[in-house]
Amino acid sequence: MTKKDIFINATFKDNSIWRQILGICSALAVTNLMLNSLIMGLGVTFTLIMANMTISLIRNWTPRSVRMMVQVLIIAAYVIIVDIFLKANMPLISKQLGPYVGLIITNCILMGRAEAFASKNKVFDSFVDGVGSGLGYTIVLLGISFVRELFGFGSFFGFKVLGSWWTNWSIMVMAPSAFFLLAMLIWGVNTYYYKVKA
Amino acid sequence: MKDSFLYPIVFMLIMVVLFTGILAVMFRFSEEKIRTYEDDTYQKKILSTMVTQIAEATEQSPDEIIAAYPESFEQYVQQLKPDGFERKVYQAVVDSAVVAYCFEIKGNGLWGSMSALVSTSTDFRTILNFAIVNQQETPGLGARIEEDWFLSQFQNIVFVVNPESTEDVTQSYEFISESQKPENDRQLKRVTGATITSDSVIKMLRAEFNYIYDYVRSKEL
Numbered sequence: 001m002t003k004k005d006i007f008i009n010a011t012f013k014d015n016s017i018w019r020q021i022l023g024i025c026s027a028l029a030v031t032n033l034m035l036n037s038l039i040m041g042l043g044v045t046f047t048l049i050m051a052n053m054t055i056s057l058i059r060n061w062t063p064r065s066v067r068m069m070v071q072v073l074i075i076a077a078y079v080i081i082v083d084i085f086l087k088a089n090m091p092l093i094s095k096q097l098g099p100y101v102g103l104i105i106t107n108c109i110l111m112g113r114a115e116a117f118a119s120k121n122k123v124f125d126s127f128v129d130g131v132g133s134g135l136g137y138t139i140v141l142l143g144i145s146f147v148r149e150l151f152g153f154g155s156f157f158g159f160k161v162l163g164s165w166w167t168n169w170s171i172m173v174m175a176p177s178a179f180f181l182l183a184m185l186i187w188g189v190n191t192y193y194y195k196v197k198a
Numbered sequence: 199m200k201d202s203f204l205y206p207i208v209f210m211l212i213m214v215v216l217f218t219g220i221l222a223v224m225f226r227f228s229e230e231k232i233r234t235y236e237d238d239t240y241q242k243k244i245l246s247t248m249v250t251q252i253a254e255a256t257e258q259s260p261d262e263i264i265a266a267y268p269e270s271f272e273q274y275v276q277q278l279k280p281d282g283f284e285r286k287v288y289q290a291v292v293d294s295a296v297v298a299y300c301f302e303i304k305g306n307g308l309w310g311s312m313s314a315l316v317s318t319s320t321d322f323r324t325i326l327n328f329a330i331v332n333q334q335e336t337p338g339l340g341a342r343i344e345e346d347w348f349l350s351q352f353q354n355i356v357f358v359v360n361p362e363s364t365e366d367v368t369q370s371y372e373f374i375s376e377s378q379k380p381e382n383d384r385q386l387k388r389v390t391g392a393t394i395t396s397d398s399v400i401k402m403l404r405a406e407f408n409y410i411y412d413y414v415r416s417k418e419l
């Protein structure tokens with residue numbers, strides 16, 4: 001597989017959310033504001049890239065019996081690094097994300113890519129996979145949050161775009177709307193992109 | 199070698215030591231920066247909750263006073279340590295006269311504890327300003343209690359209406375939807391999708407004002 005194929009597979013064809021149904025919790029939780037989604041996407045992408053590369057780098061020395069423990073350790077370490085970095089250098093963003101930075105550890109995409117790709121492929125390929133998977137995740141988060149923020153708050157990245165005539169849809173701010181939107185997205189992708197027949 | 203009994207144990211041990219070491223070093227280098235930022239943020243919040251009263255007394259603009267931090271904090275704000283009072287309390291002093299008090303109050307939200315700073319008039323009856331210090335609510339939902347529109351509802355409201363009562367000294371409030379307009383000064387807008395968190399804020403204020411009044415009824419701050 002070429003680097004381009006790896007990237008396109010990770011971002012679109014095997015997108016973590018709409019194809020593999022991974023990382024759903026955060027896709028439901030943080031997507032009522034676009035800014036939160038973007039920051040979450042960047043955090044996950046950084047952790048994916050670093051964890052993928054590290055896991056790939058040590059893959060030939062990692063014993064099979066403890067490989068998942070090693071993967072969790074590496075992922076957790078990078079998440080804590082992100083957390084410390086944000087607290088020290090971008091405290092406002094760190095405060096805004098609150099508990100979600102820590103919860104990146106539990107994002108299934110990280111373990112999924114570590115086990116399915118990074119533990120079997122070269123370092124640069126794993127880097128490309130990490131970038132693609134992170135980008136695919138971020139695109140979906142931003143897509144869902146665009147609809148939720150627009151209808152729920154009448155704004156785009158916090159800037160009011162719908163005037164005072166607009167009545168905010170409270171349901172869009174709450175988690176159930178993310179379930180509907182995500183289901184509609186998966187249905188749309190299956191029908192029009194993968195051409196899956198019912 | 200990878201199949202031996204000891205190899206996985208030694209490998210895991212090396213990885214744990216390596217990554218724990220990296221994290222420890224990174225934390226040590228960032229610790230001072232994080233602590234300084236947290237202290238500055240906390241002190242700026244104390245100053246900003248009482249800045250209007252300081253500004254009126256000194257005939258400066260609130261922005262000037264905030265811009266002059268940390269000198270303005272040292273000049274106008276003093277921490278009090280009253281006997282047996284289990285909350286942090288500060289007073290703003292201008293020309294030897296107290297113009298406002300600020301209390302750090304604590305309560306429980308939906309997911310965990312929260313703390314806030316509330317500044318009061320010198321008779322402790324009116325809330326002058328209100329700021330959240332820490333909360334663990336859902337980002338985008340309960341965490342929106344930190345937004346200006348929510349906090350500003352508590353500015354300059356007479357919160358203590360029964361100062362002599364030993365049961366409840368506070369005013370009761372009714373929450374309305376975020377999109378509605380309050381019809382009277384006893385209606386407050388709740389955060390959409392965060393009813394429990396919005397209620398928790400009022401619950402915290404009521405409990406803490408009763409605690410403060412319990413104390414000031416018998417002793418001076």
